[in-house]
Amino acid sequence: MTKDEPGARAPEAAPAAKPVTVQMRSPAAVGGGDLTEELLNSDWWTDAMVQAAGIPIVDVPFVSVGGGIGSFVTVDYLRIASVPPDRMRVLSNIEFPWKTYEYLTRVSQIPRGERIRSDSASRPDNIWGFPSYALAEAVRDKSLKPLWQVLVEPIWADYYTPKAGQVFAGLEREAKRIGFREMLVTGQVRMVRRRQSGGYFTILTPPPGTEPTRRVAYRSQFVHVAVGYPGLRFLPELQAFRTQHQDFHHVVSAYEDHEHVYALARTKHLVVMLRGGGIVASRVLQRLMDDRERFGLSTEIVHLFRTYVSGSHGPNAWNRRKGGNGFAYQGFNYPKSVWGGQLKSRMRKLEGDDRATEYKLMGGTSTPYRRRWQAQMREGRTGGWYRAIAGTVEEMRLENGMIASRVMISGGPVEVAADFVIDCTGLEADIAEHRLLADLLEHSGAGRNPLGRLNVERDFELRGAASGPGVIYASGATTLGGYFPGVDTFLGLQIAAQEITDDLARRGFCRHIGPVRSTSQWLRWVFSRQP
Amino acid sequence: MLPTLAGRVQTRVALFAVIGGLVTLLIAPVLPIAAPVADKYRDAFLVLATVTVLGIGWECLYHLLMQWRWEKDWPTLFGLVTLVPEGLLVWLLLEAKAVPGIVGTVTAPAFCIQFLAVWLPVWLVANGPMRVPFIRWRFRGERLM
CATH class of the missing domain: 3.50.50.60 (FAD/NAD(P)-binding domain)
Structure with missing residues (x-):
């Protein structure tokens, strides 16, 4: 295993963010198209090493690994921020982004007709959260009931939450609008390794019989990892x-x-x-x-x-959560303000043990x-x-x-x-039980945060994994314990996607979404026009 | 709503200035006040300014009250019913002639019309449409800067 620091070698020619190049190269004659001992044991790969193994290389500037809701909201944001579908690939073992989520909700007793535990404005199919699910439901059903519930929640009514079926229908519509299928490549991602000249190789194992080789390498400047729960x-x-x-x-x-x-x-x-x-x-x-x-x-x-x-519990009158009959009562996974209010603001400033203590205070089942x-x-x-x-x-x-x-x-x-x-x-399960995450920890410079998950920056860049101008981002459950607590929720994934998009705009990969672009793109969303 | 104190103040000032200003510009001439149009405008904008300035103080109080909520949120209805104490305070100040610069007599119907015509659109915009041009607003404690 080689151990090199990112700064040890000057980046040569990182895969350019522009112009768009998505091309399949023929496998080199020497290798059999599978991982070699040299590749498995090397933290940093060269193009020649991959070519020698006979693994075909596909160039694309941005790769999202996972293909669930986390990948979906991220590419949705990027599409709205001007990135065309041919500059992004979503590598996934599921055929549509809500497949795993729908399976888990269904078996845990939330079929399509039942309501999930999510806020009215947490819409993974709409980055603005407007119209909210409640407003959309009110218009669709010609009923003021959902709006009344939002008006009087949570004091005089339970929190309004959308039906699972409404969420899936919205995701389906948005997936069509942004051309999600064009970006989707099915297969199992085995690893992400840094490229000596900058950027990354993401190794995909395609379904048997679909490709001439056992592996395909995606060479990109940016990688986004959103693989959901490790197990x-x-x-x-x-x-x-x-x-x-x-x-x-x-x-x-x-x-x-x-x-x-x-x-x-x-x-x-x-x-x-x-x-x-x-x-x-x-x-x-x-x-x-x-x-x-x-x-x-x-x-x-x-x-x-x-x-x-x-009963009610907490250290003082300003931090007291309701409870009773065994349960701790809370509308959502965390106190609501972690998604945008003063708790989000406070957590963003905390480090190490202070952050872990705050997580303990607001967390729990x-x-x-x-x-x-x-x-x-x-x-x-x-x-x-x-x-x-x-x-x-x-x-x-x-x-x-x-x-x-x-x-x-x-x-x-x-x-x-x-x-x-x-x-x-x-x-x-521990993140190391996921093969891709374990590989990132062992070979790509990733580390753990105070709660033991992937350590990300405030903009969700994976700390320690930079490669020349290349960046790995991570969002979702694997990053719990970072500066933002609500990562494994719809709104949390969108917050992460927004931070990632803003960072990529600073790096020149996409356009900044300012008030004018945001409004014009919202109008396109309303009329189901492509971004 | 998930505001921080800075977000509360910024949003209050911005929405009352922009939406309140537009509404006042439109309705001031037709307010039931027996005064020349120029005086109507002057008084209506002074009332708007009073509501906005006092609102900063109210926001500090709301922020304090919010600390007793575990979620540290500000429910939608709270944002609506606070119009009652805020409106009453401004009205009492008008009655006591404690609002500087008022030239005419602001009648109760005129005050009610203007106050509600400003407050309700501000509340509605803050609860949805605001998120369209300002996609970061709701994630940053409703701060605009």
Whole structure:
């Protein structure tokens, strides 16, 4: 493995941002079109090394890796900032940007007709957030109800949130408008390595049989990494149980398909144990309670909280979050002002431990206070079929076809037997468990922030990964812990996209979006005209 | 709304100056005040200036009150109902002849018409259309500079 500093060699001829060049070169005769030991072990690559391996090179100034909502909002911003589709490529293993998001929302009990946990003005298909989802819904349905809800939220009504289907329909329209399909290249991104002459090589493994070689290298000045969550992790005791018993049926994650639980509940009496106190737990709980009501079921629910919130909590009167019955209540993932108000402003100035402490104060698992959920849970508590307990699981075993959990509560251990355990904790894996991110950490100079994720600057440039005039940007969940907390949300991805676009405008890659351009582009959005 | 104190003040001054100024320019001649048009303009713009200047003080108070909110946000309705205390204060000052420079008599209907005709468009613009020309505004605590 070679170890060179970016400043150690003068950039020769970085891939130019202009003019546009997207060309496929023929594979060199010598290599077989796959990664060689030399490439795998080198932090810095030369054009000759890639050519010698027989890997074809495609030149394009900007590459976004991921292809989900993070990539989508970034190229959307750049299209609006004058970048034509042929100067950008989105490398992705999904066919449309909301595919993973839709899968996760659907299995975690938010089908298209249900409302997601997102603000009315957080529109990934509209960089202006105007018209908001509420206004669009009001116009479409010829109803003032959504607007009234926005007017009186959150004091006299729950926060307005859009239906998942409305979000997907908007994304589809915007994807067509900006020519997303023209930019999309499907395949698996294996790594991003710095190029000695500046810029980067992004190695794509195309689907089998679609390319003559096993790998294709994208040579670009800019790379954007938005690969989403590095992976899902189970609670340790649940993972141990699944591994030991090879039972993936009775212990399930809310983020994997678990319809069999609801289907079985319709045929017999079940006891279901829920783990976690966040939005996903609320959603699963709602599904169980809705089904119970709709089909006259007798399902019992035991809700286990590791941290039981019994009331308002926080260090002082100015930092007190509402809570009760086990849950911490908050409209969105973070206090709302992290997306634009004083918390965003404060976090931007904090470094190291100070930032980590602030994250701890405002973070933690929370769920929105929704009047319908509260009524359902009240009914469950009164009827004795919904029980919340606080504790930690010491042991899990199979007994008579049921999962017996030994739970340590404040008064000592208790036994809880359930037919199914649904893990709604949504623990995330370490970024190093993602192959591309691990490679960035090991070979491309990337480092970790105070929360252990990718360390990015305020403009989302990946610290330590510069290559001549080239820059890697990263946005989304992998950058949590940076100067901006709400990264893994629609609005957070747009905030990152705006910072990245502004930085790229400073570097001459696109135009600055000022008031005139913004307004004229908004009009084009209104009339579904290309940017 | 997710304002910082600087954002509150900047947005208040900018919107009242631009939208308030345009509205006042249009409606001042037809306000029910028995005075020459020049005097109507003078008084109407003085009322607008009073609302704007006092508004800076109000924004400081709102910012303080916002600190008790966990979200550190300013709900849409708060931005609307604050027209009541703000309007009352300006009206009381007019009644007490404490607004310098007023030459005529600002009647209650004239004040109400102008105040609402300015306040409501300002509130509406701040809650949506403002984001169209100023795409960074909502992410920067509503600061314009």
